Amino acid sequence: MPLTHLSKDPVFARIIAETPAPKPVYDWDNDLYLALLESIVSQQISTKAADAIFKRLLTLFPDGYPHPNALLAKTTEELRSAGLSFQKARYLQSVAEFALTHRMDRPYVDAMTDEEIVQYLIPIKGVGRWTVEMLLMFVLDRPDVFPVDDLVIRQRMLRAYADQTAGLTGKALYKKLHEIAEPWRPYRTLACRYLWRWKADVPAPVADPALTPED
Structure with a gap:
């Protein structure tokens, strides 16, 4: 069911097809x-x-x-x-x-x-x-977390959704990434775990300096 839901996004369907399933969570x-x-x-x-x-x-x-x-x-x-x-x-x-x-x-x-x-x-x-x-x-195994401050998540989304994010920086980019991830609800945690494991075949874009992790 979660993969069926995420695959409604054709871009994410390709990511799932190209990526090994995430390992079980250790809590x-x-x-x-x-x-x-x-x-x-x-x-x-x-x-x-x-x-x-x-x-x-x-x-x-x-x-x-x-x-x-x-x-x-x-x-x-x-x-x-x-x-x-x-x-x-x-x-x-x-x-x-x-x-x-x-x-x-x-x-x-x-x-x-x-x-x-x-x-x-x-x-x-x-x-x-x-x-x-x-x-x-x-640890808490929450199913719908979207850590947009994670640098790797942002970079992978910029690769996968380059046509939607081209030219965007700062708050505009932040908003667009949330919009892209919105249809993944209520399985955004699983989506992000796939993004971490996905190996894109194009160079990563330059990271937006206005969006950096807090910790």
Whole structure:
């Protein structure tokens, strides 16, 4: 049903035909707190480096789990010994501070809309809309997320829909990308996962400097 719906867009039907199906989502055993810590570690570095740093981070705790109180008790130097930058060490502790005073369990969060979750989590230092949208897609398994701030998503859409986006920049381009994605509802998450995996055979256009990820 989702693929049938997305294939009503002839451009996207071609993308689906050319692209291997996305892999199953791994949800961190429904642990939003741990997933948020991992997402901060992963910001702006390779997956391989992020995995290594996160594993070293977990070894700093006796039971291999960075409980909020235990994470806050670590000095910046101890956290940086895992390979974290000073800034990321502070961001992780901001998540821990938030977790001590705000609920992050699935029953509570699952009752919220996507936008309510975005607004709930972005007050945390180091967490922006893009980070929360990744959690919505890959941890909370929300089916209709469209992370337009993701550079790869924008570049792939500019390739696939070049005739509709030619010459557009800034807010006009932003609006057009939303218009293109509107018919994908309520399966925009799956559509974006296909876009990430799609290998276009034409050069990528120059990215619009007015549209960059927040995190």
